[in-house]
Amino acid sequence: MSETNTIQVQEVTKSFGKKVVLKDINFDIKKGHIYGFIGPSGAGKTTLIKMMIGMDIPDNGSIYLLGEKMPNLNILQQIGFMAQSDALYEALTGKENLLFFASLFKLDRTEKQKRMAYAVQLVNLTADLDKRVSTYSGGMKRRLSLAIAIIHNPQVLILDEPTVGIDPELRLSIWNELLRLKNEEGKTIIVTTHVMDEAEKCDYIAMVRDGSFIATGTPNQLKEQYEVNSLDEVFLNAGRKKQ
Structure with a gap:
């Protein structure tokens, strides 16, 4: 595996029963890049992400993350994962959720406090930390899930639809921070x-x-290749070509 490649996916195929969910997927993701998977629900994006972090195993092919074949428990310390469905303890407060998830990682007390303050400020939840998560709106739960994903300062962030239900101003702020990271x-x-x-x-x-x-x-490459002005048009044209 190349030192500049954080992730390599080689000839990955996955089926559930008779339904083929992913077919012969190959790609590399370089260090220090933002890589986007675009597509409708049911296209296979979430299944691919689950295999990248080791939550699921390909039927065929291999996935390497930071030089290690997945699944690999030791690599999880280096991954920040935000699932499409919020995996939160609703009977606990936002702060209690953060403390629990932070305890799963190798953070000393000072670093834990520093990372918690950073994460909750980024997602604008400081004023709501002492409220039970059961009282949170859907957007607030997404924001807490994102805070949990970044709390341990991971090398790799894997975010499944991170801004669904988040207002446009905060969405822009989160993207600015992703670009900074x-x-x-x-x-x-x-x-x-x-x-x-x-x-x-x-x-x-x-x-x-x-x-x-x-x-x-x-x-830009895709818009030039399909001679269009938007990625929506690229997707439509690429879909027609595939058919």
């Missing part, structure tokens, strides 16, 4: 999204449909 700290960030203006912020995108990559490249 990439540019200033060299983080590798993987994002799934339905939102094409978010896809424009990625260094490299893969458009996923029916378990296959129908188009890959930088946003």
Whole structure:
């Protein structure tokens, strides 16, 4: 595995019963890049992400993250994962959730407090930390899930639709921070999204449909390749070409 590649996916196929969810997926993700998976629900994006972090295993093929074949428990300390469905303890407060998840990682007390303050400020939850999560709106739960994903300062952030239900101003603030983490700290960030203006912020995108990559490249490369002005048009044209 190349030193500049954080993730390598080689010939990965996955089926559930008779349904093929992913077919012969190959790609590399370089260190310090934002990589976006774009596509409709059911395209296979979440299944691919689950295999990348070791929550699921390919039927065929291999996945390497930070030089280690997945699944690998030791690598989890280096991954920040935000699932599509919020995995929170609703009977606990926001602060109690953060403390619990922070305790799973190798953080000393000072670092834990520092990272918690950073995370809750980023997602604008400081005023709501003492409220039970059961009282949170859907958007607040997404924000808490994002805070949990970044609390241990991971090398790799894997975020499954991180801004769903989040207001436009905060969404912009979160994306500005993701860009800063990439540019200033060299983080590798993987994002799934339905939102094409978010896809424009990625260094490299893969458009996923029916378990296959129908188009890959930088946003500008794809628009030039299909001679269109928007990624929406790229997706539509790539889908027609695939058919």
